[in-house]
Amino acid sequence: MTELTRRAALATTASALAAPWILPRSALGQQKPAKLRIGISTFLSGPASVFGVPGRNAADLLIEQLNAKGGTAGAPVEALVIDEAPGVNFLLGECRRLVQNENVDVMLASISSGSCLAVAPLAEELRMPNIMWDCGTQRIFEEGTWRYSVRTQANAVPEIVAPLLYLLKIRPDVRTVAVVNQDYAWGRDSWAIWKTAMEAIKPDVRVVAELFPKFGATDFSTEITRLQALRPDVVFSTSWGGELDTFIRQAAERRLFERSLFVLPLAESSLERVGKALPEGVIVGARGDHWFLHPTARGNGRLDGFVAEYRKRYGAWPIYPTFHMAQALFALEAAYTKALAANGGVWPSREQLMDTLRGLEFDHLTGRMKIRPDGQGLEPMLIGVSKHVPEYPFPVLDQMVLFPPELTMNPMGTKGLDWVKGLTMETVAKAPAPISYKA
């Protein structure tokens, strides 16, 4: 037995007394806060507000419902919303203000991939738990390791691979493709994923036109004339918002849909607005495992209740950003509850919260999903074809396939653009069976 010297005893006592002061306060368990303050960055203005405002609306509704049940793990939730539209520098300043002056506990940032790429390093600097709730770039967790950021949804790789697999499943004889994407990072990156994957799976497909009208374009008539003359088998477009609506309307008015099969991975968010101008048979994606008439979750109280209340309050059907917001909030609630239990009822530190979010499995409105140890969410992809039905004044999805993440998402530690080069027709054959729309 070691003899306890006076010096050793003093050192031990001093260490024990000093420990709570030496360690960052937030690294230890804390008292439950009077309010859980969540900072949310979203687009409240500009063209992307077509996503940002529904996302904010969903947050308002869900937080109100959450607080009516006693809040997150017993703490009432308060949201502080900031506009992402003025740009990255403004956003970083606002995040800093929310964390340092408003003492927010968690950030939910953001919609734009550029915003997410900028906020992740700031989250490290501020030791600010950050849930990336809607941005799509796969680069975030491929090019960096982030202690304080996770993403509660899929990313661009499965969002593009899934519709490609769907196309090749229903039209294996496709020979020519044209692209009409917005001329900015998402338009270029999504085309790079599609083109690389397509060259791997079916190298004989010829790209007949690569058209990138400027971001915010209000007229696609020249592109449509060009496509009518070229008659590609497939027209691929990851455009969104007003531009996608305009492209669909102008293409329909000029009968382009009669000549080519359209693949529109983000069109779920435009269905209600474009109505039946979008014809039947168009391949439509929803950026994840969600839709207000989700084939396997429909009929469960959670989804139906949310859809009914959202429609009643905002006069519109919920679109994908509302589901992404729900995923972020449900993940946060599940993580706090789990961390609290693991911490013996003591409110978890920021680090304990982040450790719990990694590897977390949680239920959301349309199913159950998991966050990988690197922070990337694993989410199935819902893809279907448009169908006109009498119940709705806009197309619904039919022949829906729920692609599991293991079929469409690159494994941890690999890069999406490299991984898609290994896709083959065997991957296409593994696509699950389609589910028909039921009235």
Next chain:
Amino acid sequence: MGLLLLLAVLDGLAYAGQLFMVAVGLTLVFGVLKILNVAHGSLFAIGAYVAATLIGWFGAEELSLLALAIAALAVGALFGPAIERGLLARIYDKEHVLQLLVTFALFMILEDLQKLLWGVQPRFEDAPVRLLGQVEVGGIFYTAYQLLLLPGVALVALLLLVWFLRRTLLGRSIVAVTHDREAAVAIGIDARFVYLSTFTIGAGLAALGGALAAPTTSLVPGVGVQMIVLSFAVVATAGLGQIEGAAVTALLIGLARSLAVYFAPELEVVVPYLLMVAVLLVRPAGLFGRRELRRV
């Protein structure tokens, strides 16, 4: 190849018609008031939103073209005098930078007004396009609205404007004030009324441009910005204050853009600005602009 060129020309004509409608109001206002009105884009957007709202209210497709005209007249008559008398009249003698900032501030306010009134979700009302149907050229379908109505209205607007400025008393007064305000006032022309009329006509033209664009595109926050940036390129390339020049330049830019989509799609976005830079390098006052002697 021949057919491709024909198609590119038709697309270019349609686009030029739309572009001219916005640029002509901007250049007219600058020519007379010497103010570069950034809020012109907002008047375009408000004209478009009002037109879409009226089309929705009228319901019947047959009345939709009437809705476009009413929207342009209403927005021009309401916003033109209000902005000119309430704001611009107070800054005519101020620095150009200040004038630019004031119209930019107005632009920001009107952008928020649009969001307040019409929200942020895209709006689309294409009844006039459906009403006029389609036209087939060499196996390619165009809408008659795009191929015939837009360039047709632009041509009529150009001819009317030229006739108005050269053949009517008010038009001649406007030209006189443009050339020499002091001399015009000295011979009894009411410059105040000329400014008011010109700005109201400019606002009406912006609103008409917006109303005509409304049935072809989704109206979203920021729709005015897209058009105004390109209109500035047209006005700068043509030479500030040049109405016929704006028409020719809109045509050049429309054709260059559509040819780019056909033969060099990567250049589509930059073609109007490349054209502008090329012209300004050779003719700094623009294609049709004249160097002004500085009055001492």
